[in-house]
Amino acid sequence: QVQLVESGGGSVQAGGSLRLSCAASGRTLSMYPMGWFRQAPGKDRVFVAAIRSIGGRTYTYTGDSVKGRFIIARDNTMNTVYLQMNSLRPEDTAVYYCAARLGLPALPTRDVEYDVWGQGTQVTVSS
Numbered sequence: 001q002v003q004l005v006e007s008g009g010g011s012v013q014a015g016g017s018l019r020l021s022c023a024a025s026g027r028t029l030s031m032y033p034m035g036w037f038r039q040a041p042g043k044d045r046v047f048v049a050a051i052r053s054i055g056g057r058t059y060t061y062t063g064d065s066v067k068g069r070f071i072i073a074r075d076n077t078m079n080t081v082y083l084q085m086n087s088l089r090p091e092d093t094a095v096y097y098c099a100a101r102l103g104l105p106a107l108p109t110r111d112v113e114y115d116v117w118g119q120g121t122q123v124t125v126s127s
Contacts, residue, residue, distance in 0.1 A: 002026040009121030020083040030076035033101040038094035075115030095120040
């Protein structure tokens with residue numbers, strides 16, 4: 001059974017940085033797409049970034065609201081995906097979730113396309 005565990009959340013002032021980690025266990029996920037989503041209080045869960053590796057190449061996609069500030073990366077030897085968050089803003093405050101798609105390679109941006117989810121980690125950005 002695949003399990004995902006996020007870490008690295010916390011409180012930071014606007015303009016600061018955090019790096020989230022998502023450690024996978026139960027299966028090697030190097031060939032599967034992985035994604036990050038976030039959910040602010042009272043709002044829907046929204047896409048942040050996705051990554052997939054195929055044919056020795058890695059592809060990433062980030063949402064418009066974080067493009068140029070957030071970077072998704074993976075370390076296949078550690079079975080871990082990261083989300084480097086720079087220039088954080090108060091509107092980035094949310095619970096951040098990582099997810100795995102146990103299917104065809106893609107860069108899915110909808111949460112229904114993912115099969116396994118972590119428990120989430122809180123990120124709070126103060127002004």
